[in-house]
Amino acid sequence: MAGVSTATVSHILNNSRPVLPKTRQRVLRAIERLNYRPSAIARSLTTNITRSVAVMVADLTNPFFAAIVRGIEDRIEPHGYNLIVCNTDEQAAREARYLEMLLTRRVDGLIIAPTGETQPLLGEFAHHQIPLVFIDRKPPESYGPVIAVDNFSIGRKATEYLIRLGHQRIAILARKPMLSTVLGRLGGYRQALANHHLPIDDSLICITEHDLDAVAVSARRLLASPNRPSAIIATNQIMTVGVLQAMQEQKLKYPDDISLVCFDDNPWVALFDPPLTAVRQPITQLCDVAIDTLQQAMKRKSEKVSPTPDLFLQAELIERASCKSI
Amino acid sequence: MAGVSTATVSHILNNSRPVLPKTRQRVLRAIERLNYRPSAIARSLTTNITRSVAVMVADLTNPFFAAIVRGIEDRIEPHGYNLIVCNTDEQAAREARYLEMLLTRRVDGLIIAPTGETQPLLGEFAHHQIPLVFIDRKPPESYGPVIAVDNFSIGRKATEYLIRLGHQRIAILARKPMLSTVLGRLGGYRQALANHHLPIDDSLICITEHDLDAVAVSARRLLASPNRPSAIIATNQIMTVGVLQAMQEQKLKYPDDISLVCFDDNPWVALFDPPLTAVRQPITQLCDVAIDTLQQAMKRKSEKVSPTPDLFLQAELIERASCKSI
DNA sequence: CTGTTAGCGCATTCAG
C-alpha cells in the first residue's frame, strides 16, 4: 500500500536503518490506515527473543507472593516485557509441567520460588542459556543465583527479642515441607536459645502442614498443654492466622496470656488490638535485585559466564504490642 | 536422526494421523536423545493459536484481584494455557499500552477488570475476533460480556441491615474514580435509605481517592464530626483499613462507639475483636463463569456470533459482631 | 502409512 518492500517497513518499525522521511511518512500512514500491527510471534521466530519472562510461585493468594509478582511486573513492563505467572501450589508435578511449558514457549527468563523437590528440568534452562533467578527460596541443587531473605538472622532476632523480654518457653510454629526459608528460621531460633543457654524443647517446635486447619489443630494443642509456652513465634501468615484462631476459641489474649511474634507484616496486623509485633520482609528489594540480576543475565546471555553470587537481605522486626516482658 | 520427515514428527507430536508404532518409537527415541522440544513460537505462527490468555487488573496486591487471577490461572493451566498478567494500576495509559502489547502478541483471549476510562483499543479485540470478557467492572462502552457482582443489591442489603438495627445516620465510604462497582454500591445505599424514608445526607457520603492516606483523612473527619454517624459502610479493603486506622487513633471502638460493615471478607477481619461484619464476594464463581464464557468464545471463534449475556452474581453479608442495634 | 512442499510474518543479509 505504501509501495515499499517489507524490508523498509521492518526497518522503520525497528529504527534499524536510515529511511527517507517521505517514505517513512508514507509507510506510517499506510500502517495507520491498515490498522497494521506487527506480529510478535513472527518476530520471535526470527529473532529468538520473546520479550516475555515468567515468574513461578506457590500461590498468588499468599500476599507475600502477590507482592513479589507485582514488584516484578512493575519493573518489567516498562521494558516491554510480558509476565507469565505460574502457580505451583507447592506441587512438584505442577512445577514440572510449567517448566516444560516455559521451555517450549522460549521465555527469555524465569524468576522462581521453587518447591522443595529436585527439579532436573531446571538444568535445561542453563543448558539453553535461559537466565534463571531463584527468589525467596533456595532450591535443593544450585541452578542459578538465589535472592532471598536471611532467614537465619531474622529467626534468631525474633527469638532473642523474646528472650530479652524474659521468656524461657518459646514455641515456634513452622510449615512443612522443609523449605530453605523454614530451615533458616528454625535454625536461627535454635541458635538464639543455645546462645542464651536455654534448653531446646522439641515439644515447642511445631511442624504442621501448610494448611489452616492443620495449623489450628497444632495451635490448639500448644495452647491447651499443661505447661503452655509463654510466647509463640508464627513463621508465616497461615501460622499466624491459625494461632489467632485458636486463641480466639480458647479466649486467650495476647500479650497477657501469651506473647506473639508473627512473620509477614500487613495492614491488618497493625490494626489488631493490641497491634502485633511482626517481621517485615524486604519484598521490594528482593524484587529489585532479582530483576536486576535477571536483566543483566539476559543482556550478556551467551557472553562471558560470570556466575552471579547469591544474595541474602535482612528482614526487620517491627516491635508493637503483642509481647510483654516477664 | 529418526530417518523420517518433519511431517511425521509433527503428526506424532500432535496425534494428528496414524503412524506405524515402529516409526513412532524411532521418532520418540530421537526426540529423547536430542532433547528436542517443539517451538511454541513456530507452532503459533502457523496455527494462529498462542495458547495464552491475559488477565488485566488494577493491582495484584489487592487480595480481591489476586484471588481472581489465581482463580483464572487455576482453571486455565490444565488446558495448557499460559496466563499473562497485566497490572494497570488504575491508569488508562498503562491499560492502553498493555492492550496494544496483547494485540501484538496475539493472545487467544482476555479477561479484564477495566479502568473507568473509555478504551477504543478494546474494539480491536472484537475486530480481530479475540474473545474478551469483563470481570468485576463494567466498562463505559460495551465490548463484550460482563461478569460481575450485583453491587446494587449488596449495597442495599448492607444498608438495610444497619437500618434494621435502628441506625439512621449511616455513612458510606467509597473510592474515586467512579467505577461501576462503586456506583452500584452507592446506588443500593441510596435506595435502601429511600425505601425506609430516611434522608440522604450528602455529608455522610464520603468519596475519597483510592489511597490509604486520603481515606484516613476522610475517615478522621467523619469520626470527629459533631454529629458523628452511628454506622459506617466501608466499600472496600482500603476504606476498611482507613476507618480502622482512624478509629484506632481516636480510640473509638466498634460496635459501641460506631457500627461497621466492611466489604471484602478475609481471614483477618474475622479474627478482629470483635469480629467484623463483612460482605463476601463470590470470587470463585466469578472466575468460573468468566473462564467458561471465555473458553466458549474461544471455541466458536469465527463461528456463530451469539452475544453472551452479562451476568451479575449475588454477594453475601456475613453478620458478625461489629454492628450493634440502637 | 509417509514424504514433499508451501507458507505463516517477520528480520536480515546481500545487491543495487
Add this chain to the structure above:
DNA sequence: CTGAATGCGCTAACAG
C-alpha cells in the same frame, strides 16, 4: 537510501 531473497520451525495440503 531501498528491494529481493532467504530462513526461522512449524502445520497442512497434497501426493504417493
